[in-house]
Amino acid sequence: MALQPVLVGGAWRQSKNPVGSFAAVNPATKISQPEQYPISGPEDIELALRAGQAAVAELRSTGSPAALAHFLDSFAEQIEARADVLVATAVLETALPAEPRLRLVELPRTTNQLRLAAEVIRDGSWQRATIDTGNNIRSMLGPLNGPVVVFGPNNFPFAFNSVAGGDFAAAIAAGNPVIAKGNPGHPGTTRILAEAAFAAVRASGLPLALLQLIYHTTPETGLHLVSEARIGASAFTGSKTAGLALKAAADRAGKPIYLEMSSVNPVFLLPGAIRERGEAISRELYASCSLGAGQFCTKPGIVVMQQDENSQRFIEEVQAHFAQNAPGTLLNKAGLTSIARAVANTLLQLSGDHFLAHPHELQTEAFGPVSLLVVAEDITQMKAIAAHLEGNLTGTIYSHSQDEDDPAYEQIEPVLRSKVGRLLNDKMPTGVAVVPAMNHGGPFPATGHPGFTAVGMPAALLRFAALHCYDNVRQHRLPLELRDRNPNGRMWRLIDGSWTQQDV
């Protein structure tokens, strides 16, 4: 059977000397999908790198913010025009529910992200243009000197897809071409998204290699790709094992890599909150744990509370929710293999002493609807548990609606705060709003660097930018963003220490 073509070098073409092939497997029916996709070898990669470098040079000389913004808007339209086939294909490949999840939540989130990225480009403030008039030194954030390699995860076939998701949108908005490495769990979905993107590239007048796609590689080829001198940076969302291997290779080559690897997202329930509204919290907790069959990166994996009669009743309520509900279907072969222990709805309960005796082992992320309930002796032990947490994307504290939990909060919060990227009060962490203040990041090993976020416009673009400085450069040779005149009249620039939308 013919293999599906890859998108490299500005055209759909047969993979050159692929090292193997694969098909998607429906994780619910276990049926293989009919299309066969290539596992790309060194020749596809080499062509992609050359074309990616050429696209970088072409963007530098002829690319414009307007054209990139037009591409992203047009891509969103192309996705909407293909919504039916995208949803149908994603259902077959992932067994995720068509509605509301795929059609009503994830697809609109994806097109919204693309349009937000287009707006960020048109606005231009993300570049943080900084002008010191006295010294005539001017700087701003701009593209890297090579294409960005994006590795997509298996749990969001649209919103984190390597050719359409948040990392893709951020890399493009920062002015970089993308080499996408699709997730092998949903190659057909990725192909349709890439067709939509390629139609938008053609309509925008941008380099045809703005986006390139390979579906799968060997691990060795992946390591080669992230450490290639000709790339600008990489972004990876997935397992800690694969992420750390890619990080090691990229680090050795001096290439930035941004990773979102693992997080248990601890939730601390203070005694007053459980006494006041334990039943409601138990429902929120179950809903958050089971969302997307428990495969969200912000799923609450550890819940910590103090031993008392209210927390005992709370645990019984949570157990009842877990027992009553059928587990969702877990994603694809790779997912199934690594989570064999966690295929049913699972709730584990143990003491604070037990947790503190084995903190590292118990923080291994369970990728499924499993949560660990840790019952501590008292607030002091809850604080000790917080101190033993590794880096996480989120940390949550529920407290009484009035001030009665404030003393406990003041003990636990400073410790928890230092371990997480986003601290929440009185809500579960699974919602990740695409807003400027969002942080979908956190200390290692949740990510590779505590200063960056993978979600939130324009902050997510900062990962894919270099600082470009111009010292005594003549006015007509400066990028438009750094000339005396504000190029669009709305871009925020830091001129002699004050943020302004005015001209110099």
Place this chain on the structure above:
Amino acid sequence: MALQPVLVGGAWRQSKNPVGSFAAVNPATKISQPEQYPISGPEDIELALRAGQAAVAELRSTGSPAALAHFLDSFAEQIEARADVLVATAVLETALPAEPRLRLVELPRTTNQLRLAAEVIRDGSWQRATIDTGNNIRSMLGPLNGPVVVFGPNNFPFAFNSVAGGDFAAAIAAGNPVIAKGNPGHPGTTRILAEAAFAAVRASGLPLALLQLIYHTTPETGLHLVSEARIGASAFTGSKTAGLALKAAADRAGKPIYLEMSSVNPVFLLPGAIRERGEAISRELYASCSLGAGQFCTKPGIVVMQQDENSQRFIEEVQAHFAQNAPGTLLNKAGLTSIARAVANTLLQLSGDHFLAHPHELQTEAFGPVSLLVVAEDITQMKAIAAHLEGNLTGTIYSHSQDEDDPAYEQIEPVLRSKVGRLLNDKMPTGVAVVPAMNHGGPFPATGHPGFTAVGMPAALLRFAALHCYDNVRQHRLPLELRDRNPNGRMWRLIDGSWTQQDV
């Protein structure tokens, strides 16, 4: 002879089981200084890590921007009070000239940096507080979760000293304690600076372990330090060999490390500029190359021009400057060993063809008053040379004062721009102004990440910060910077997409 004490755990104390000792050697007289300093082993490091972690926790609960700013201002005063002994000691240890270099240039630059950092803290805008009122999500940059380890270079005993220089000031201003690893070339200078800092710590009411100092370690201990789970990040300025070894260790542990390693700082002289003002440029070039005995990180190491009669005359003029002037004294033993080939004023000349045949070898930084003159066939070959450059801190283009060099500029600039952190017109790169728009950074291997700068307030602080996000957190629990009310009435915050100094 008794060893000089280290500053660890909040007190000056004898090094515990040092693995050796050393003394500074005057690089001009070759005379060893009388004081003996310890080479710290694991016990000093362990004490420093524990005290550093305790200081992090103490700063989190009781530290205030005002106290940190007070410390930095007070430190600057303490340095000024010790100016005579600092200059005298630095002269003995480094053989750098007392005036103007040490007393009139570098010392004021150092105190200026500390005071600028204090002002940055008081202002607060560096934290980039971002508030989305609709979702009640708020974020800002804040301290890391561990002390910052600073490795000082040998070439600036004050301005880049591990206990007083730019990295120190930036790490402290971002709210982190510092563990300083002094440069063994000038331990006495470092000791006096640390005494000044410690006096300021005591006066500020901050944790006594805000600053800790060890003078020297084995390479193994250095690798351990940058990869320790309890540190926040590291900063290193020095050789590429040492920097890459530290980077590998830090990367494996998932710890951010910022490196300033090497740069040849290419200068492109376009034909019209040489014809118009070649003699003046030859003087500027010699002055820039020989500044600080050629040991500045932004020294122009490669000068590229087109073959013609003007450039031939220019080369003769440059050669005359190099021949007429005595070489400066090069720094300390380590420096002397590694630059044995470059101890005299040296000017090498070769063809563009020759350069393009050996681009990698010829970019090895010569740490001394040596420069490479590359004479290209034409502009096209100059552009090819630019394309073969590695990552650099700076790149410079001199062109005719009118527009006659503009076509050549347009060919070369996009290529050179992508290889450097700071692009200059018509001036030599050795001046590094401490202003918000400065970029003292650049693509690997000049540094470890193209998005950060080591000089420039407040940009340099961004290296030592984590992104802290608060989602639905109650108003009275938020940091002051993120509450509705602007805490100082002048801090710039991004509220619902607009930069403002107003309250929410």
